[in-house]
């Protein structure tokens with residue numbers, strides 16, 4: 075397929091490269107020259123304007139920082155300038171209202187669109203092992219699957235348009251909450267006189283087991299290998315977790331959902347990021363306890 079790919083940053087760069095490896099012809103656009111140079115090395119054709127990258131595209135994939143940019147890129151260029159019949163796939167993590175609004179504008183202009191945010195970080199983007207949670211019609215999902223599979227370990231149809239973003243915000247709110255809880259339990263175990271490694275061995279096989287404890291243990295030298303063993307470098311930046319929590323809080327407000335622990339987790343990450351920890355892995359909350 076001929077695929078236009080817009081947004082070749084930490085995530086998009088590796089994703090576009092995997093589409094090339096799968097035999098697709100990828101036309102890439104990014105505002106950053108550095109990102110374009112890397113895309114070129116990875117076998118993409120690179121362009122200096124969005125309309126040039128869109129020429130002949132059967133699918134358009136976007137992987138952009140936020141909802142404002144996604145809306146601007148779609149309304150300025152993608153909608154109307156993409157060839158008729160092209161499928162739009164926005165893989166960015168953005169607010170639900172913008173995701174639905176942009177999809178509606180695309181549908182009005184005669185295009186099908188899916189929201190397809192991902193779980194998995196830069197390593198999964200590079201390795202083609204992302205989990206995609208897809209919102210859109212059955213027909214759009216079937217077409218989207220073909221585009222997403224070379225970048226994925228799983229492609230799951232979440233429901234109607236916007237459902238992918240709902241799944242993503244709920245998943246990451248839960249992730250923040252169990253990460254903070256795991257950090258608190260590890261710190262309490264140690265302070266109360268229990269070897270934290272013993273606590274890991276016991277709780278990871280007891281009812282306290284969860285991904286943060288079992289697979290991403292946030293205490294250095296304890297349990298599973300994680301960014302904690304590398305001074306919290308790499309991994310999932312606290313600033314990105316805060317972004318996702320804020321999206322979840324906006325989503326909860328709009329939906330009228332009560333999320334007291336989500337609110338508390340947001341405050342904790344806000345304070346952590348404001349204290350200068352934006353680039354540290356989100357498990358570094360452990361160091362504040």
Ligand code: NAD
Nearest residue numbers: 081082083084085086104105106109138139166167195196
């Ligand atoms: P990034 O900042 O590394 O990349 C974004 C890219 O978009 C940059 O190369 C930037 O130059 C480009 N860009 C910005 N405005 C543009 C425009 N108007 N036109 C074209 N290109 C433009 O971000 P990332 O880490 O790749 O994240 C992308 C998305 O994926 C975000 O929505 C993020 O929340 C989500 N996400 C990230 C991770 C992660 O671990 N990094 C994990 C899951 C989801």
